[in-house]
Amino acid sequence: MHALDYTIENSSAARIAFLGDYVPRQCGIATFTHDLSEAIADESAQSEVFICAVNDRAGGYHYSDRVRIEIEEKDLRSYRSAADFLNFSAVDILCVQHEFGIYGGTAGSHLLGLLDEVRMPVITTLHTILREPDAGQRRVMREILDRSDRVVAMAHKGSEILTEIYGVAANKISQIPHGIPDLPFDASSHYKAQFGFAGKKVLFTFGLLSPAKGIEYAIRALPQIIAAHPQVVYVVLGATHPNLLASEGETYRLSLERLAADLGVSKQVIFYNQYVSSNDLREFIGATDIYITPYISETQITSGTLAYLFGAGKAVVSTPYWHAQELLADNSGQLVPFRDASAIAIAVCRYLEDEAGLALTQARAYASGRRMVWSEVARAYLKLFRDVRSEHRVAPRHAFAEWTLDSRAEFVPPLRTDHVARMTDSTGILQHAIVALPNFAEGYCTDDNARAFILTCMLVELGDDAMRISQEKLATNYLAYLWYALDGDRFRNFMSYERIWRDSAGSEDSHARAVWAAGTGVARSQNISHRTLCVMMFRRAIYITEAFTSPRAWAFALLGINEYLHRFSGDSAIQAIRARLTQKLLQRYRDTATEGWQWFENVVSYDNARISQALIISGQQNSDSEALSVGLESLDWLESVQKSPNGCFRPVGSNGFYVKGETKAIYDQQPLEAGAMIAACLSAYRATHDIHRIQTARRTFEWFMGRNDLGVSLYDATTGGCRDGLHADRLNENQGAESTLAFHLARADLDLIEHEFSTRVSLL
CATH class of the missing domain: 3.40.50.2000 (Glycogen Phosphorylase B;)
Known part of the structure; x- marks a missing residue:
């Protein structure tokens, strides 16, 4: 050093x-x-x-x-x-x-x-x-x-x-x-008079408010302090931390104010709810006798507020977080145990009852602080x-040397969710479109509202404040639909435009996809009420999935479970369900897979790569080597059968699918398959850091943009929607919810991998 x-x-x-x-x-x-x-x-x-x-x-x-x-x-x-x-x-x-x-x-x-x-x-x-x-x-x-x-x-x-x-x-x-600012070592009486504190002993805490600051322990110490020194006033200066304000409002500050009232010390506590200028801060520092930092954890390497007050020559009472331990060594202040109001009171009173000792501590702190002035x-x-x-030595770099096509990011269209919003009303997202207009006749479904809710969670994570606000409004509609769809422990699926349910119980796949959405909300939603509802919904709906027979349903449920366990990692009951569903998929693979057919069924149908993805994530998170191996192996095979002779992505067609031993259908190609493949490849990259997975994801995304059998773009840049499929001779021009959501989920998946790894996903 x-x-x-x-x-x-x-x-x-x-x-x-x-x-x-x-x-x-x-x-x-x-x-x-x-x-x-x-x-x-x-x-x-x-x-x-x-x-x-x-x-x-x-x-x-x-x-x-x-x-x-x-x-x-x-x-x-x-x-x-x-x-x-x-x-x-x-x-x-x-x-x-x-x-x-x-x-x-x-x-x-x-x-x-x-x-x-x-x-x-x-x-x-x-x-x-x-x-x-x-x-x-x-x-x-x-x-x-x-x-x-x-x-x-x-x-x-x-x-x-x-x-x-x-x-x-x-x-x-x-x-x-x-x-720290280079402040004079002034007597506090002048500054106290400015605030109306003449004749008072001023205790001070400063900084953005959050529960980690432990201010409640200083307030709990006040009755004991005031009983011996009634002239004390405690000033708490600082706005609530912006992140806490966004998520919980002023709950913490209000709890402190209520605590002061309950303890009968409201007249001695002043909350100044402002982020003050440097000049105003100097006035408050000047009026201070004793600075209190009652942080509740030792893992604070640096405290600028502590440095400011210490360097200004103020006596400090602090809990022993790391910075305080170093700064207050050699009797330069008093350290008290964490979460101990009585110890704070004793330390403060010790200073107040020994004016000579207080003055000596202040002088010692000021002298030590001279090495810290700016x-x-x-x-x-x-x-x-x-x-x-x-x-430092660095190789010379020509200004445009890294701007070539093979090193700069390939074109990804700007985020545009107009069509998602267009397809959404106060009930939820409508299933189908006539070109780019919502088709009211087809109503709504749980599948699409689950997908849409997952997308909002991802976009909030990726976006700025404006994006967060717009997506949370949409998320409210999608989540309300899902909650209404949950009848007992089973989700219904189809609802007419007149809000009449068309079924009493949805398919296994639609139910499990809703479970996946709920798990995603538990892990990723930044809205507390949304997150709470997702927990309730997930716990009601998860158990029935073990009785299902669809491997996709098991996979969707596993994707939701793995999201849920990010927040509730110690939930042993859900961990057990994950283990059993994983074994169900592995057993299907053992029963069905043969040389040249590394798959879970005798047909490759729809949303295929989600099965591989579920095993990859479960295997990685649960340290299950067999699950991870089978997930990667099946994904490799699926990639091999979904590639055209010229190397572009060619999903198994929905007009016949791919039955074992028969000819694979080429058309109609569906956006759902591209979105699933991208997500699975990126999950594989997270597990292996194999750059081939990024390359496959990128090549698959290009299918949306025109690198496909017809050389036409399925994404419509004028609407923000995605066409419903690729026929042998034309596009399906309708821009339904499933296809549009598949595109935007794929785009968000690519953005998220960049956010996680800051890697150029387009470098092939």
Whole structure:
């Protein structure tokens, strides 16, 4: 690990880009990026400093001129465009701010799409370093570490975890503290008078509110504190965290307010529900006597709020999370156990009853904080930038060298869900269309509403705020239809336009497809009420699937089970059903498969690849080697029989299918088959990382776009719909729900694999 000499001459002129959130976005990373970049600009006036800002909402923010390029958080292509901009701009240093949750893709994997392509040295500041990451977080973190020339940890504990858990060489880690404003060591009386706190002792907690902050324990400590020191007032400053606000509203803040009322301390607690400016924050800090950080978990590598208050010379009472342990060592503050209100009260009272000790602690904290002021931190970064520039060597790159057809992404049409919305009314999505108009005469079905609900879950995961709002509105209709279709423990399927059920019980396949949709909602829906209803629906409908005889029904149910178990991994009853349904499919394969016919039935009919997909996912998630092997083997065989002589995808035709020992039907080719094959191949890629699976998925998607036996596009770019099939001499021009949903599900599957792996799915 580098020992940084802060007393250095100014770095030579450079073009320095910072990547991360940026003000006026309301989050700690945005503030950090702003403060660090401004400090760098002040310390190295001859350098050009600019920002590559990540937007979490449509339309972005009203940024200052410091921002040169904006990235849409959930759009992988936006990251690649930003990489091109940085390369063409001849940037000398890219300083990345990394925190899980600010970049798109699984565990923020979209960032890798940018890091793969930039040509300048990369220094990554790690704001969170997890000791126990999940599989996705571990993979993304390792790849970020590999792609970074140097990484910055803000505390010794972070450096230790990087070395012990991630195997990072010590000479690749630079330890630079979190910066703080350079505030004077003023008496608090002036600031207290401004807030009407004259004569009070001010306890202070600051930052975006969330349950992880443990503020309830500080409030529970107040009766004991106030009994001995009635002049105390507790100020809680900060808006509710935007992610929590979106999912739960102000539930947490209201619970704190009710707790204060129940404990009789409402007059001593002030909630200031604002994201304050830096200048306003300085006023609050100035009025503070004791800062309280009652976080409930030790796994906090860095706390900017703790650094700010400590460096301003404030006494601190904190739970022993990692950053606090380091900063408050040597009697620079008081550490108390997690979730212990009484211990907080005792520590606060100890300060209030020893004014000399309180003053000494404050002076000691202020003196220690001088090494953390932004000017010092900026000089440390500039030295690091200079060192890395001198070490970094990269092969020259011609500006357009990677813009050739075989290396840039092939055309994928922009997301356009007009036709899905057109086919949907307040009841649900209609089954059929006459060209691009809904066909009311055919009514609705559970199959299509299940598919449509799955699509909305995927698009919410992929999209921005506007997409989330539009898709959740549609999801409400589809989910309401499915709930109404569930009669006891069995789904009905067909409903007339007049909302009259045409059957008392749907097919096994339609029932299991609805189970699959419910499982998807359990795992992926970001709407709590939707998720709750999906749990209820799934648990009512899953058990009957074991009595079914259709291998597709078993497969659809398994797909739903595997989604459900992402959220409820410990549900042993559902795990047992998964094991039994998996064995049913394996037994079918053992009974039917022969040399040259590696399949589960004596006919290849419809939605075929979903059977292979279900076994691949179940085998991977349940560490069942036989299931995974059979899933991959059957998928390979299915790929071999669904390929034309010129190599394009040719699904088994629905006009006769493919019966064992007979001639395979070529027409009518259905979009459902292409969508299933794409999904299965991408599941196989997740399990094996075999690039051949990506290639097959891409070639199959091209079937929609015109790489097929007739050379015509099934996707209609003018409507956002997909034609219903490919006949021997023409298209079926009707754009029904099944076909349109098959196309959009396939497109979403391809986007999701990019989000998860940040891999160019079109590179063949």
